[in-house]
Amino acid sequence: xxxxxxxxxxxxxxxxxxxxxxxxxxxxxxxxxxxxxxxxxxxxxxxxxxxxxxxxxxxxxxxxxxxxxxxxxxxxxxxxxxxxxxxxxxxxxxxxxxxxxxxxxxxxxxxxxxxxxxxxxxxxxxxxxxxxxxxxxxxxxxxxxxxxxxxxxxxxxxxxxxxxxxxxxxxxxxxxxxxxxxxxxxxxxxxxxxxxxxxxxxxxxxxxxxxxxxxxxxxxxxxxxxxxxxxxxxxxxxxxxxxxxxxxxxxxxxxxxxxxxxxxxxxxxxxxxxxxxxxxxxxxxxxxxxxxx
Amino acid sequence: xxxxxxxxxxxxxxxxxxxxxxxxxxxxxxxxxxxxxxxxxxxxxxxxxxxxxxxxxxxxxxxxxxxxxxxxxxxxxxxxxxxxxxxxxxxxxxxxxxxxxxxxxxxxxxxxxxxxxxxxxxxxxxxxxxxxxxxxxxxxxxxxxxxxxxxxxxxxxxxxxxxxxxxxxxxxxxxxxxxxxxxxxxxxxxxxxxxxxxxxxxxxxxxxxxxxxxxxxxxxxxxxxxxxxxxxxxxxxxxxxxxxxxxxxxxxxxxxxxxxxxxxxxxxxxxxxxxxxxxxxxxxxxxxxxxxxxxxxxxxxxxxxxxxxxxxxxxxxxxxxxxxxxxxxxxxxxxxxxxxxxxxxxxxxxxxxxx
Numbered sequence: 001x002x003x004x005x006x007x008x009x010x011x012x013x014x015x016x017x018x019x020x021x022x023x024x025x026x027x028x029x030x031x032x033x034x035x036x037x038x039x040x041x042x043x044x045x046x047x048x049x050x051x052x053x054x055x056x057x058x059x060x061x062x063x064x065x066x067x068x069x070x071x072x073x074x075x076x077x078x079x080x081x082x083x084x085x086x087x088x089x090x091x092x093x094x095x096x097x098x099x100x101x102x103x104x105x106x107x108x109x110x111x112x113x114x115x116x117x118x119x120x121x122x123x124x125x126x127x128x129x130x131x132x133x134x135x136x137x138x139x140x141x142x143x144x145x146x147x148x149x150x151x152x153x154x155x156x157x158x159x160x161x162x163x164x165x166x167x168x169x170x171x172x173x174x175x176x177x178x179x180x181x182x183x184x185x186x187x188x189x190x191x192x193x194x195x196x197x198x199x200x201x202x203x204x205x206x207x208x209x210x211x212x213x214x215x216x217x218x219x220x221x222x223x224x225x226x227x228x229x230x231x232x233x234x235x236x237x238x239x240x241x242x243x244x245x246x247x248x249x250x251x252x253x254x255x256x257x258x259x260x261x262x263x264x265x266x267x268x269x270x271x272x273x274x275x276x277x278x279x280x281x282x283x284x285x286x287x288x289x290x291x292x293x
Numbered sequence: 294x295x296x297x298x299x300x301x302x303x304x305x306x307x308x309x310x311x312x313x314x315x316x317x318x319x320x321x322x323x324x325x326x327x328x329x330x331x332x333x334x335x336x337x338x339x340x341x342x343x344x345x346x347x348x349x350x351x352x353x354x355x356x357x358x359x360x361x362x363x364x365x366x367x368x369x370x371x372x373x374x375x376x377x378x379x380x381x382x383x384x385x386x387x388x389x390x391x392x393x394x395x396x397x398x399x400x401x402x403x404x405x406x407x408x409x410x411x412x413x414x415x416x417x418x419x420x421x422x423x424x425x426x427x428x429x430x431x432x433x434x435x436x437x438x439x440x441x442x443x444x445x446x447x448x449x450x451x452x453x454x455x456x457x458x459x460x461x462x463x464x465x466x467x468x469x470x471x472x473x474x475x476x477x478x479x480x481x482x483x484x485x486x487x488x489x490x491x492x493x494x495x496x497x498x499x500x501x502x503x504x505x506x507x508x509x510x511x512x513x514x515x516x517x518x519x520x521x522x523x524x525x526x527x528x529x530x531x532x533x534x535x536x537x538x539x540x541x542x543x544x545x546x547x548x549x550x551x552x553x554x555x556x557x558x559x560x561x562x563x564x565x566x567x568x569x570x571x572x573x574x575x576x577x578x579x580x581x582x583x584x585x586x587x588x589x590x591x592x593x594x595x596x597x598x599x600x601x602x603x604x605x606x607x608x609x610x611x612x613x614x615x616x617x618x619x620x621x622x623x624x625x626x627x628x629x630x631x632x633x634x635x636x637x638x639x640x641x642x643x644x645x646x647x648x
Contacts, residue, residue, distance in 0.1 A: 028420075034420065036569075082616055082620070085620045085624040085626060085627070086619070086620060086623055086624050087625075088625045089623040089624060089625060090580070090623065092354070092360065092572075092576050092580060093576060093619055093622070093623035095360075095572075095576075096572065096573055096576045096577070096615070096619055097615075097616055097619040097620065097623075099569055099572075099573060099615075100612050100613075100615035100616040100619060101612075101616060103608065103611065103612035103615065104609065104612035104613065104616065106608075107608045107609040107612055108609065110605070110608075111605055111606070111609065225427075225565060228424065229424060229427075229428065232420070232421060232424045236420065261439065263435070263438060263439040263472075264435060264436070264439055266431055266432075266435050267431070267432040267435035267436055267439075270428035270429070270431050270432050270435075271428075271432060273424075273425070273428050274413065274425055274428055274429070277417060277421055277424075277425055278413050278416070278417075281416070281417050281418070281421060282421065283421075
C-alpha cells in the first residue's frame with residue numbers, strides 16, 4: 001500500500017511540474033527562448049494568493065482569478081519590456097536577460113514580502129479521500145491538481161489546433177518570417193503565448209503552495225528548473241510531452257526518495273534525464289530536426 | 294639582432310596580459326597605502342576564482358560554441374579533490390609544494406570528469422546539451438553532498454550513508470563529512486597565487502585559441518558540417534576543448550577551496566546558480582572575448598559590494614543593471630542606434646571619408 005501512496009504523491013508532484021513545464025514548453029516552442037523567469041512568476045502567483053486570502057480574507061476562487069490576472073499582466077509586461085527588444089538577438093543574450101528578470105522578481109519579492117517563510121493555507125476546500133479504511137489517503141490537492149492538469153492540457157491542445165490564434169502560434173513557431181508575410185502579428189502572438197504561460201504559472205503556484213505550504217522568494221526557483229528538465233524530458237515544444245515528462249519526473253523523484261536515498265533523489269532524476277536524452281536526443285515526444293547544409 | 298614581429302593577435306594578447314598585471318600592481322599599491330577595506334581584501338581571491346572560471350567557460354561557450362550550464366560542477370570536483378588531498382597531506386608535505394600538487398590534482402580530476410561527461414554530452418546539440426550539462430553539475434553536487442570519506446591505518450573508507458558506517462579506526466581522519474563538507478583545509482591560496490594562475494590560464498587558453506587545434510575547434514563552431522567535410526574529427530576536437538575548459542574550471546575550484554577553512558557543496562557556490570552567474574560574466578563580457586570575460590567577472594563581482602550601502606536594494610539594482618546592459622548591448626535596435634551615433638560623430642569630423 002505504501003508503494004501506491006508514494007506513486008500517488010509522485011503523480012501529485014509531477015502534475016505541478018507538468019503545469020510549470022507546459023508554460024516553459026509553450027514559450028520555447030513559439031519564441032524559441034528559455035524563459036528562466038518562469039519559476040519566479042509562479043512564486044509571485046503564490047504570493048498574490050497568499051496576500052489576498054490570508055491578508056484580505058477573500059474567497060480562494062476569487063484569489064486564484066486575481067492571481068492569474070496579475071501573473072498574466074506580469075508575463076506580458078516582462079515580454080514587452082525585457083524580451084521584445086532582444087527579438088532577433090543571440091539566444092544566449094535572451095537567456096541572460098531572462099536570468100536577470102528572474103533575479104529581479106526574486107529581489108522584488110524579497111523587498112516586499114521579506115525573506116521569512118510564509119505558511120500558505122491550503123486553498124483546496126475539499127476533504128481528503130480515504131480508501132481501504134484509511135490505509136490509503138489521497139489528498140484533495142492531489143486530485144484537484146491532476147484534474148486541473150488534464151483539463152488544461154486538453155484545453156491547450158485544442159486551443160493550439162483549432163483556434164485562429166493557436167494556429168497563428170504554430171505558424172510563428174515554424175517560421176517567424178513566413179508567418180509575418182502571411183499577415184500574422186508575430187509580436188502579438190508571442191505576447192499571447194506569454195500571457196497563457198504566465199496564467200498557467202499562477203495556477204501552478206497556487207497548487208504548488210497548497211501541496212507544499214512554505215512560500216519564500218526562492219520557492220519557484222528549484223521547481224522551475226525541475227519543470228524545465230521535465231519539458232526537455234518530454235521533448236521541449238510538445239504539449240503532451242511536457243505533461244508526460246512532468247508526471248514521470250515527479251514519480252521518479254518521489255519513488256527514489258522513498259526507496260533509494262532522499263539525498264540522492266535529484267541525482268537519480270537527472271541521471272535518468274541524461275540516459276533518456278542519450279537514447280532519444282530530442283526527448284520522449286520531441287520532433288527530430290533534419291539539418292540542412 | 295632579429296626583430297620580433299608583433300602581429301595583431303599578439304598585440305591583443307599582450308594587452309590582456311598587461312591588463313591583468315597592471316590591475317595586480319594597482320591593487321597591491323592600494324593595499325600597501327591602506328585604501329582597500331578588509332571586505333574587498335577578502336574578495337580578492339574569489340575575484341581570481343571567478344576570472345579563471347569565466348575564462349574556462351568562455352572557451353566552451355565562445356570558442357567551442359556550446360552552452361554549458363555545468364561549470365560549477367567541474368569547479369566542485371577540482372575544489373573537493375584538491376581539498377581532500379591537502380587535508381590528508383597537511384603535515385606530510387610543506388605548504389608550497391603541497392599547493393602546487395593540489396592544483397595539479399584538482400586540474401586532473403576536473404579534466405577526467407570533464408572528459409567522461411563530455412563523451413555523452415557532446416553528442417547533443419543546443420539547449421539539450423545545456424540542460425544535460427546542468428544535470429551533470431547538479432549530480433556532482435548531489436553526490437558530493439552525500440559522500441563520506443575517511444582514511445585510517447586500514448586505508449581509505451567511503452560510504453554514501455552516514456559517518457558511522459565508515460567503520461573507521463580510532464586513528465582515522467575524516468576527509469569529507471557528507472553535507473558538512475571538508476573542514477580544516479589549509480589556507481594556501483592568496484591574491485598573488487591567484488593572479489599567477491590567471492596569467493597561466495590566459496597563456497594556455499590564448500595559445501590554444503591560436504593553435505591549429507584551436508582553429509579546428511572554431512571551425513566546428515562556425516559550421517560543423519563544413520568542418521566535418523574537410524576532415525576535421527569533430528568529436529575529438531570538441532572533447533579536447535571541453536576537457537581543457539573543465540580542467541581550468543577545476544583549477545578555479547582549487548583556488549576557491551584553499552581560501553576557505555570549511556568547504557561545502559551548497560547550491561549557491563557549486564549549484565546551477567553559480568554556473569549561470571559565470572555564464573552571465575561570459576555573455577556580458579562578449580562571447581569568445583577572453584579579455585571581456587575578465588573585465589565582466591571583476592565588475593559584476595564588485596558591483597554588489599559597491600552597492601552594499603544600499604543594503605536591501607543592491608541585488609535589485611544588480612538585476613536591473615544586468616537587464617539594461619543586455620538590452621543595450623544586444624538589442625538589434627540599440628545596435629543600430631549605436632552605429633548611427635558613431636557614424637554621425639565620425640561624419641562630423643571627417644565628412645569626406647567613406648565607410
